[in-house]
Amino acid sequence: MREGAHFPLAARALVAAVIGAAGLALVEPVSDMAQWRGTDVSALAVLVLATASAERFQLEIRYRRERVTYSLSDAIWTGALFVVRPGVLVIAVAAGVLLGQASQSWSGVKVAFNVSQFALGITAAVMLFQLVGAPPTSVTGWLAAAAAMALFQVVNTLLMGAVIALVEGLPFWRAALAPVGVLHWLGNLALGVLGAFLWVVQPAALPLLVVPVLLAYFSYQGSLEMVRERDQMREMAGVAGAIASSGDLAGRVPMPVGTGAAAGLGETLNRMLQRLEESQERERMFIRETAHELRTPITICMGYLDVLDPVPEPDDVTETFAVVADELDRMRRLVADMTTLASTEDPYSLQLAPFPLDRFLNETVAKAAPLLGERLCMVDAPPRQTVTADAQRLTQALINLLANAADHTPPETDIELRVRRDAARWRFEVRDGGGGLPPGQEEEVFRPFFTGKQSAGSGLGLVIVSSIARAHGGTAGVDNRPGAGASFWVEIPA
Amino acid sequence: MNILVVEDERRIATFLTKGLTAHGQSVKLAATGSDALHAARAGGLDVVLLDLGLPDMDGLDVLALLRSEGWDTPVVVLTARAAAEDRRRADALRVASYLVKPCSVGDLLAAMSGVVGAAGPGRADPARPQDRSSASR
Numbered sequence: 001m002r003e004g005a006h007f008p009l010a011a012r013a014l015v016a017a018v019i020g021a022a023g024l025a026l027v028e029p030v031s032d033m034a035q036w037r038g039t040d041v042s043a044l045a046v047l048v049l050a051t052a053s054a055e056r057f058q059l060e061i062r063y064r065r066e067r068v069t070y071s072l073s074d075a076i077w078t079g080a081l082f083v084v085r086p087g088v089l090v091i092a093v094a095a096g097v098l099l100g101q102a103s104q105s106w107s108g109v110k111v112a113f114n115v116s117q118f119a120l121g122i123t124a125a126v127m128l129f130q131l132v133g134a135p136p137t138s139v140t141g142w143l144a145a146a147a148a149m150a151l152f153q154v155v156n157t158l159l160m161g162a163v164i165a166l167v168e169g170l171p172f173w174r175a176a177l178a179p180v181g182v183l184h185w186l187g188n189l190a191l192g193v194l195g196a197f198l199w200v201v202q203p204a205a206l207p208l209l210v211v212p213v214l215l216a217y218f219s220y221q222g223s224l225e226m227v228r229e230r231d232q233m234r235e236m237a238g239v240a241g242a243i244a245s246s247g248d249l250a251g252r253v254p255m256p257v258g259t260g261a262a263a264g265l266g267e268t269l270n271r272m273l274q275r276l277e278e279s280q281e282r283e284r285m286f287i288r289e290t291a292h293e294l295r296t297p298i299t300i301c302m303g304y305l306d307v308l309d310p311v312p313e314p315d316d317v318t319e320t321f322a323v324v325a326d327e328l329d330r331m332r333r334l335v336a337d338m339t340t341l342a343s344t345e346d347p348y349s350l351q352l353a354p355f356p357l358d359r360f361l362n363e364t365v366a367k368a369a370p371l372l373g374e375r376l377c378m379v380d381a382p383p384r385q386t387v388t389a390d391a392q393r394l395t396q397a398l399i400n401l402l403a404n405a406a407d408h409t410p411p412e413t414d415i416e417l418r419v420r421r422d423a424a425r426w427r428f429e430v431r432d433g434g435g436g437l438p439p440g441q442e443e444e445v446f447r448p449f450f451t452g453k454q455s456a457g458s459g460l461g462l463v464i465v466s467s468i469a470r471a472h473g474g475t476a477g478v479d480n481r482p483g484a485g486a487s488f489w490v491e492i493p494a
Numbered sequence: 495m496n497i498l499v500v501e502d503e504r505r506i507a508t509f510l511t512k513g514l515t516a517h518g519q520s521v522k523l524a525a526t527g528s529d530a531l532h533a534a535r536a537g538g539l540d541v542v543l544l545d546l547g548l549p550d551m552d553g554l555d556v557l558a559l560l561r562s563e564g565w566d567t568p569v570v571v572l573t574a575r576a577a578a579e580d581r582r583r584a585d586a587l588r589v590a591s592y593l594v595k596p597c598s599v600g601d602l603l604a605a606m607s608g609v610v611g612a613a614g615p616g617r618a619d620p621a622r623p624q625d626r627s628s629a630s631r
Contacts, residue, residue, distance in 0.1 A: 132540070292576075293574075296506070296595065298595070299506055299596035300503070305512065306513060307512045307513035
């Protein structure tokens with residue numbers, strides 16, 4: 001029952017009827033108390049305490065927004081059916097539930113109703129069991145206990161269902177058919193019968209029951225956890241499937257609460273979706289910018305041919321040919337750099353091998369000579385060292401950095417190639433004495449086509465450098481000295 | 495027509511000048527946003543052919559500045575930028591026609607003739623190559 005819910009008249013009538021009926025049901029057991037012996041009083045005390053404890057300290061297992069409680073009350077009462085006086089059990093249930101629920105800060109009406117419906121249920125169970133009256137050592141006794149506790153469960157479910165339906169305005173069947181843990185009920189029944197059996201046959205063995213109880217609890221908890229994670233994974237699979245079908249990579253799978261395997265999977269899936277979305281956006285941007293870069297040379301070629309006279313002057317033909325050839329070469333370089341970029345971004349194309357640094361640098365300097373001539377100085381290169389990397393790719397990265405320096409510095413300034421090593425990394429640095437970058441452009445220069453029209457390059461040179469560094473597990477960057485020059489560098493793991 | 499061609503790419507400016515002049519149009523060139531502002535404010539133009547990716551400022555910023563000054567000469571945009579956002583902004587600045595590179599001199603002339611109400615004295619039909627060749631001499 002929801003706390004504070006409005007109580008319709010029918011619900012009040014039902015609650016009053018249940019409390020009244022329970023009062024009547026308790027008359028006989030109470031009047032029977034005059035016949036009790038000392039063992040009955042002790043049994044009552046033990047049962048009240050056990051019931052109150054079971055009610056008060058229910059083991060709670062959370063599943064989504066629901067709560068599944070694991071209580072041993074039914075097991076205690078099942079065992080008591082066999083071993084205590086009927087009146088003792090009825091009074092113990094009423095008193096135990098009252099004691100257990102009174103400390104839960106629930107309303108008086110709710111506690112009274114709960115106590116009453118438990119008292120009615122256990123009275124019905126006791127009466128049914130008494131019809132057979134078999135001991136816990138016989139199968140008949142077990143079946144009688146099962147029938148009695150089933151009746152108890154039916155009374156309990158019907159009364160609770162009826163009052164919830166009336167208070168909440170739900171159809172009766174929906175309130176009454178709230179999940180009843182059949183396995184849980186069966187487990188408690190078996191536990192109770194087993195307890196009574198041991199009590200009769202060998203009471204000293206009773207503590208052994210703690211072991212299956214704990215095992216049952218943990219397996220119960222484990223199975224609920226499994227069901228919960230299964231549902232979470234199904235939900236994630238549904239959302240991931242919808243994302244895969246629609247292609248809308250902006251979607252994310254619902255993140256399960258907690259730190260279990262489902263939560264880990266959800267986080268991984270979302271991280272993957274984030275990477276895919278970023279990658280898709282990069283790809284779109286790259287296509288847009290490539291189209292943009294190709295438009296200019298195509299426009300120039302088309303334009304020069306368009307305005308060429310049908311009967312052209314020889315000078316016009318020469319000029320047009322030269323321009324068209326030059327623009328075609330610009331497109332060729334762009335396409336070549338795009339191909340290089342695509343291959344450097346393929347992680348499987350990297351061929352790591354150890355090589356001597358001295359020889360590598362000599363070869364790189366020789367390849368850069370047509371670009372830089374005497375302007376290139378080697379600084380700080382440690383002698384007789386071995387580097388493990390993809391030599392061809394690393395050469396490409398350094399040539400691109402050197403070409404970038406040559407492109408953006410006055411022809412008379414020196415360009416330095418520095419190589420340093422610390423414990424974990426190799427650092428290859430191209431330092432120029434040009435004007436440096438305008439402040440704030442340090443990251444943008446590594447974006448595709450950032451250099452634009454003013455550069456002789458395709459606009460992909462530094463992107464390729466960055467891609468090569470990443471493929472090696474390293475990074476590329478620039479230390480900018482606005483007005484004084486820039487140091488572009490590549491760092492790779494040593 | 496008196497046409498201001500705002501274009502920073504030298505080769506594009508060259509063939510546009512050649513092609514438009516060949517069709518009897520009068521062409522002025524501006525290679526930067528500030529040059530364009532200066533030339534537009536000087537007046538005497540029938541239409542402006544505007545590139546957007548200028549070295550010193552964005553072509554649409556140039557136009558926004560001019561429009562805010564009450565300058566209402568027709569503008570045809572010729573750009574490599576095909577993004578919808580640029581087109582929307584151009585529409586808001588009353589751009590008469592938005593052409594994405596590459597496009598022919600004939601296309602340009604058609605677009606510019608369409609926005610200038612009366613044909614200029616040297617206007618030629620871009621569909622007739624003989625006009626183009628005769629006008630170039």
